[in-house]
Amino acid sequence: xxxxxxxxxxxxxxxxxxxxxxxxxxxxxxxxxxxxxxxxxxxxxxxxxxxxxxxxxxxxxxxxxxxxxxxxxxxxxxxxxxxxxxxxxxxxxxxxxxxxxxxxxxxxxxxxxxxxxxxxxxxxxxxxxxxxxxxxxxxxxxxxxxxxxxxxxxxxxxxxxxxxxxxxxxxxxxxxxxxxxxxxxxxxxxxxxxxxxxxxxxxxxxxxxxxxxxxxxxxxxxxxxxxxxxxxxxxxxxxxxxxxxxxxxxxxxxxxxxxxxxxxxxxxxxxxxxxxxxxxxxxxxxxxxxxxxxxxxxxxxxxxxxxxxxxxxxxxxxxxxxxxxxxxxxxxxxxxxxxxxxxxxxxxxxxxxxx
Numbered sequence: 001x002x003x004x005x006x007x008x009x010x011x012x013x014x015x016x017x018x019x020x021x022x023x024x025x026x027x028x029x030x031x032x033x034x035x036x037x038x039x040x041x042x043x044x045x046x047x048x049x050x051x052x053x054x055x056x057x058x059x060x061x062x063x064x065x066x067x068x069x070x071x072x073x074x075x076x077x078x079x080x081x082x083x084x085x086x087x088x089x090x091x092x093x094x095x096x097x098x099x100x101x102x103x104x105x106x107x108x109x110x111x112x113x114x115x116x117x118x119x120x121x122x123x124x125x126x127x128x129x130x131x132x133x134x135x136x137x138x139x140x141x142x143x144x145x146x147x148x149x150x151x152x153x154x155x156x157x158x159x160x161x162x163x164x165x166x167x168x169x170x171x172x173x174x175x176x177x178x179x180x181x182x183x184x185x186x187x188x189x190x191x192x193x194x195x196x197x198x199x200x201x202x203x204x205x206x207x208x209x210x211x212x213x214x215x216x217x218x219x220x221x222x223x224x225x226x227x228x229x230x231x232x233x234x235x236x237x238x239x240x241x242x243x244x245x246x247x248x249x250x251x252x253x254x255x256x257x258x259x260x261x262x263x264x265x266x267x268x269x270x271x272x273x274x275x276x277x278x279x280x281x282x283x284x285x286x287x288x289x290x291x292x293x294x295x296x297x298x299x300x301x302x303x304x305x306x307x308x309x310x311x312x313x314x315x316x317x318x319x320x321x322x323x324x325x326x327x328x329x330x331x332x333x334x335x336x337x338x339x340x341x342x343x344x345x346x347x348x349x350x351x352x353x354x355x
Contacts, residue, residue: 117309
């Protein structure tokens, strides 16, 4: 296998426009990089938000632009210094935006080999395509110093940081929420409390949640009851809209938790921030960004992909399960359909476009 001189890519040419397909050339491989033939890409909310509202994520990023940052594929070529990947191996990864060579809405990309995971035999490319971005977001919240800064399960003592403690994960059935529940279990938390629609309660308990509350009817008092007997480490809000941020602050204040922190994945809501500062215990509302190509988090994404992938990793050994997927077949021509599915809203599944 090799990288063709030209391959197809789907470009957004203006705000609100559907992707249009044209040809481009992949840049030359750096010695530490691998080229990947994309077989599937996950659709995340950020993709249709960038399409509809502009390229706000990266400074000086201009149209036409290629979207997509979560995918799977097959190694097509390896850089001179890469020794741990071979052409033809199946892989999955989180890529990025703002550089046409790394975004997944095209047929070939290139990435540093150290941030790419090997796809185990027990999952499909479509399941693999939606793993890393959402897991990295949760891992950043848990283990990076911009989040709660806990020891990770792969570090000595990291599998017991939650011993005798509780964690609240708001939005357990979301892609990020499902992975956060599993990381909490791997971190040894003895009371994992989440909320979701009732249709997802049994599945979230299978992933590791001890208590699943009805997101439509539960309030602060229900969380208090679920947390009885356990000190609360922190609250992770995988949804991070105003309503959930306010709930997270109230839950932390109801437990009188010292050094309280609500960790979120979207913009800080000002009302939630003010509520957190309004009384004791004060609650900090902390935004985290899981950026695979950012130098400050390279150590985290490298360790995460090493532990997720391969035939002896968490996925292969049954310690970690991918999201359920809703697959749209048809390649680049179906990206707009996938974007619209995600925008319309899905519950408990990841939208994936198969190339």
